Amino acid sequence: MFQRELETLSRKDLVRLQEDRLRETVERVWHRVPFYREKLESTGVHPTSLRGLEDLHRLPFTYKKDLRDQYPFGLFAVDRQDVVRIHASSGTRGKPTVVGYTRRDITCWAEVCARAIAIAGGRPGDVFHNAYGYGLFTGGLGMHYGAELLGAVTVPVSGGNRSRQITLIHDFAPRGVAGTPSFLLSLAEMMMAEGVDPLDTSIEYGIFGAEPWSEEMRQALEGIWGIDALDIYGLSEVIGPGVSMECREGKNGLHIAEDHFLPEIVDPNTGEPLSDGQEGELVFTSLTKEAFPILRYRTGDIASLTREACRCGRTHARMSRIKGRIDDMLIIRGVNVFPSEIEPVVLGMKEFAPHYRLLVNRVDTLDALTLEVEVNPEFFGTKGGSHFDPTDDESHRLSANLRQRLKEILGVTTEINLMEPGTLPRSEGKAVRVIDQRDAMLRR
Ligand SMILES: [Zn+2]
Secondary structure: OOOHHHHOOOHHHHHHHHHHHHHHHHHHHHHHOHHHHHHHHHOOOOHHHOOOHHHHHHOOOEOHHHHHHOOOOOOOOOOHHHEEEEEEOOOOOOOOOEEEEEHHHHHHHHHHHHHHHHHOOOOOOOEEEEOOOOOOOHHHHHHHHHHHHHOOEEEOOOOOOHHHHHHHHHHHOOOEEEEOHHHHHHHHHHHHHOOOOHHHOOOOEEEEOOOOOOHHHHHHHHHHHOOEEEEEEEEOOOOEEEEEEEOOOOOOOEEEOOOOEEEEEEOOOOOOEOOOOOOEEEEEEEOOOOOOOOOOEEEEEEEOEEOOOOOOOOOOOEEOOOOEEOOOOEEEOOEEEOHHHHHHHHHOOOOEEEEEEEEEEEEOOEEEEEEEEEEOHHHHHOOOOOOOOOOOHHHHHHHHHHHHHHHHHHOOOEEEEEEOOOOOOOOOOOOOOEEEOHHHHHHO
């Protein structure tokens, strides 16, 4: 463990630490961020009236919209000269959201990322191939500082340029790699096309995040690369990567760095707190941040929490994999559909490759879902030399089978388009899994 004492605190000591830090955080925003001062006053909360964690639910929520409204620096709680770094979201819908860091914030962030790499099995001296994007996006620089602090030989390769990545993996012999699951899959695919087996590389563990992925994707990544594939979670509004990390020993939920980030699960509709084990919207309050403290941030991510003991010995609560995002939830003919539920079904059938995307259209005023999925070249290649033909009986049976399984999971009918291997676009970073064409059709 990178910080054993902090990572194994007893629940009692951890709660005491969280309560002290929560009071400090509320005090800070009360005095320094007019937005929060107003919100706290309107809900009747004064920093001195906070007793303990039982009062957490009295604090106001913060929403993504608040960050946009306060663009660019309205939520900063320090003077400009104390900010040493800015990150920002891509802002695909309107203005980006901007977050800031003091020097101490950067140190804390590096610590939780160093912890995360160690949680995945990383050690000082490892060569660490960091394929997260560098720039305004927090993924690359977050992991970078963590890897350096851990004492790893950090390779800031960033995303894209697959052939250079393959050369560097061969020449530098990394033990660890970080990136999106879809990018590492596309890297493996290119490697195999060049006659190199990813199993023969030096990589032993992979830290994967920045897009939702499934248990089946873990099996695919572990099988192809011969690694431990582990889930990392984070978001710039809270700090970036390193908010939570799945341990190699447990592979069953992500340990939240609870001394820095206070987690809750709430009902996404009512905002009421939910108990451990119940699925709902993940909410975080920062406990140590100086430049950009945040109270009860509604992440929009669906997950559950557990405080049960973990075999790795860490005491910090674990969150489940992200089941989906409230924003990404599609409403198809009145049914709530989470696109992330499709992946386990596709990857659970050996006839398919892990390359797929969902198209959402409107046909005669009715929503229509179409799943484009590539067939597995291995499966089709080994059947007595038979080749894939999307119109033959076998393909029809396969489509019908997948349609039936998806109907059971999603509750709506999905058209299936079987695709030739290698025909869908490959990920250069975050995979584009859903193309919603309904708005475009309305504009036409
Ligand atoms: Zn664990």
